[in-house]
Amino acid sequence: MTFALNTLKKLKRSRKEKVHKATSHRKWAIGFLIAAAIVWIFYTYILVHLSEGLQTLVQSWFPPTTLNEALVWVICALGLNIVVGYAGLLDLGFVAFWAIGGYTAGWFMSAFFHQVNFHLFSTSPKVIPGIHLSFWAVIFIGGLICAVFGIIIGAPTLRLKSDYLALVTLGFGEIIPQVFTNGENIGGFNLSNGTKGISPVDNIGVPGKVLGPFDFSWKFFIFVLLTAMMVFISLRLRTGRLGRAWLAIREDELAASMMGVPLMRSKLSAYAVGAFSGGIGGVAFATHVNGVFADRFNFSISIILLAMVVLGGMGNVWGVMVGALLIAWINSTGLPAFGDLVNNTFDTSINFPSYNFLLFGGVLILMMLYKREGLIPESRLKAILHEADDSTSNVSGGH
Amino acid sequence: MSVSLFANGYQARQDRRRYIERTLGTIAAIGVLYWLGINFEKSPSQFFQASLIGLSNGVLYALIALGYTLVYGIIELINFAHGDLFMLGAVFSANFVSLWLGREYVGGAQWGVFFVCLITVMVFCGTINVGIERFAYRRLRRAPKLAPLITAVGVSFVLQFIGLHWNGSGPKTWNSILPKGAFYISTVRIPYTTILSFVITIPLLLLMSWIVTRTRQGKAMRATAQDQDAARLMGINVNRTISFTFALGGALAGAAGLLFQQTRGVTSYNLGYQLGLIAFTSAVMGGIGNLQGAVLGALLIGLIQGLNDGLPIGLGQQWSQTVVFSILILLMAFKPTGLLGKRVLEKV
Numbered sequence: 033m034t035f036a037l038n039t040l041k042k043l044k045r046s047r048k049e050k051v052h053k054a055t056s057h058r059k060w061a062i063g064f065l066i067a068a069a070i071v072w073i074f075y076t077y078i079l080v081h082l083s084e085g086l087q088t089l090v091q092s093w094f095p096p097t098t099l100n101e102a103l104v105w106v107i108c109a110l111g112l113n114i115v116v117g118y119a120g121l122l123d124l125g126f127v128a129f130w131a132i133g134g135y136t137a138g139w140f141m142s143a144f145f146h147q148v149n150f151h152l153f154s155t156s157p158k159v160i161p162g163i164h165l166s167f168w169a170v171i172f173i174g175g176l177i178c179a180v181f182g183i184i185i186g187a188p189t190l191r192l193k194s195d196y197l198a199l200v201t202l203g204f205g206e207i208i209p210q211v212f213t214n215g216e217n218i219g220g221f222n223l224s225n226g227t228k229g230i231s232p233v234d235n236i237g238v239p240g241k242v243l244g245p246f247d248f249s250w251k252f253f254i255f256v257l258l259t260a261m262m263v264f265i266s267l268r269l270r271t272g273r274l275g276r277a278w279l280a281i282r283e284d285e286l287a288a289s290m291m292g293v294p295l296m297r298s299k300l301s302a303y304a305v306g307a308f309s310g311g312i313g314g315v316a317f318a319t320h321v322n323g324v325f326a327d328r329f330n331f332s333i334s335i336i337l338l339a340m341v342v343l344g345g346m347g348n349v350w351g352v353m354v355g356a357l358l359i360a361w362i363n364s365t366g367l368p369a370f371g372d373l374v375n376n377t378f379d380t381s382i383n384f385p386s387y388n389f390l391l392f393g394g395v396l397i398l399m400m401l402y403k404r405e406g407l408i409p410e411s412r413l414k415a416i417l418h419e420a421d422d423s424t425s426n427v428s429g430g431h
Numbered sequence: 432m433s434v435s436l437f438a439n440g441y442q443a444r445q446d447r448r449r450y451i452e453r454t455l456g457t458i459a460a461i462g463v464l465y466w467l468g469i470n471f472e473k474s475p476s477q478f479f480q481a482s483l484i485g486l487s488n489g490v491l492y493a494l495i496a497l498g499y500t501l502v503y504g505i506i507e508l509i510n511f512a513h514g515d516l517f518m519l520g521a522v523f524s525a526n527f528v529s530l531w532l533g534r535e536y537v538g539g540a541q542w543g544v545f546f547v548c549l550i551t552v553m554v555f556c557g558t559i560n561v562g563i564e565r566f567a568y569r570r571l572r573r574a575p576k577l578a579p580l581i582t583a584v585g586v587s588f589v590l591q592f593i594g595l596h597w598n599g600s601g602p603k604t605w606n607s608i609l610p611k612g613a614f615y616i617s618t619v620r621i622p623y624t625t626i627l628s629f630v631i632t633i634p635l636l637l638l639m640s641w642i643v644t645r646t647r648q649g650k651a652m653r654a655t656a657q658d659q660d661a662a663r664l665m666g667i668n669v670n671r672t673i674s675f676t677f678a679l680g681g682a683l684a685g686a687a688g689l690l691f692q693q694t695r696g697v698t699s700y701n702l703g704y705q706l707g708l709i710a711f712t713s714a715v716m717g718g719i720g721n722l723q724g725a726v727l728g729a730l731l732i733g734l735i736q737g738l739n740d741g742l743p744i745g746l747g748q749q750w751s752q753t754v755v756f757s758i759l760i761l762l763m764a765f766k767p768t769g770l771l772g773k774r775v776l777e778k779v
Contacts, residue, residue: 195509
């Protein structure tokens, strides 16, 4: 009797915990949407009523385009988080997916293929030649192409040890941008317009409204929506069967395979999902800057994304989001604005943006040395990352 | 019964896999030979010229690749910062030769300066490498693999930052203090600097191999690479041995930096990233952790790159990176142990 009661109590408690967990997720999600709404209201309604000085202050420290760009970074960082944070596979060539996504937008949303004239739910005028698909279709096409590339690159190499895998992804991240840079004439076929890039890319189409390239608020809405979608996907996948398989692989690959977790399939899906979001980010970025340019896709993008994931907290969606917003802001506006402030007040001429190498390198090193779990740690990862610390005294002790 | 069935199925699959790999390998080899053949027939002198350039790049890669392979062999870490260490070596020697001792060198003085610089830059890079190990990698020796790897990427960025502020954001050209001329064997031009880079590199490689295989310290290195705990129980100072390994790797990178700067005359802050990747590819190609393998891989990669860049029928320099990294990826997919590497079972 008491036994039955106890189990009943336990059941109740566990259900309570579950409910609590679900609501805590919901709280975060609602918080994110409310924050986005507040930001939007601030920029569209409040900012115009503020004093002149305050307006220029906001425009120089938090211009709305930075906000949109930061959201693109968040989308990509969330994708990388699935690969690095969830499945524990180091990917140093994430820029490849960003580039492929960008060029998908270039191919299917511009006048690039001027030999054909194909329009499908696009807001661009019918007279402009080229393939013009709707933004929403291109997002999925870009994501899918990237996912396929993720599987192609993953399938033969995921058997490798983690550090070799990092190298192969790095090589991939070098090859793809070079293909696009030299892509003006591949066997007589113009794949990417070479270093000139593809510009302009169509604007995002919304039913009943044509968006200009500088339409901040609609783009903000759309990027927030995409980010929310990525957050949703990340959170749902994590609690699902696949996500648990990823976590198991991350924590102990051998044990996971003994427990019947299909290693290859799980790892490949991590790659595919990560690459998918990289593709979405690429398409979004192409519409954000209104073009695709081969020289933008370099190794530092991969590293900045990695720094975002590491700083925020590997495996924690909210941590990664905070990390991505912070670093994207510092990289695009924060550091130059701060530099201007310092240079103007102290009458110096220090080139602050050149310090970003030091900043990102320093972030990676210091976080790994002192706070491996990131700003907003994920509880499970924290436990693993510090598991080995007890025995380090053995290692560092001299003789 | 079921066990043997399973074993048969497994065996059959392994056999089929091996068969496919061998066939693909043969086809690739025939293709490469055919490509070399038509190029050779078209222009023999260009062929030899390209090979020479390739090999002289190859010895440079070998010096850098050894640093990667030594460090990987002993603590299983891909030291991403190694290429940038090479870059710092190049910038250091450029400043040392041209600015700090900046004057015209007459007679044999230039050789004195060259060798003083060689020693100094080797000490400089060795010290930096030991420092990096001491402050960044040592604490993470028992941490999960991801942690030191990310740290290495971070260190690479910090070194690039130093290079950026030391060398400026664009490439810088320097005067070489080495003799500029060249001699000809029929129509193939052989610059003296190429000969010099062989003359400097080969003794260094031999010295390296002597240290690792013949000396007490080298024995300690090999023991530490096999099993750190057992080595410690045998009275080997593991920390000092690892530091020594980093010093060796760093010194070789420094020598490579000086040679690069003197033969090419150009330095830039992002030099190390590209060359480091190529050198690492070479180390992997030869079988990472294997010293002879690294040298062989480096020569092969240098040769492939030289031929691709210099032959009349080739993809040309703009595809150079793509060729190297495609080789890397194919190698990883089909033969991750490299050309001379041994098959090792993953430790549990």
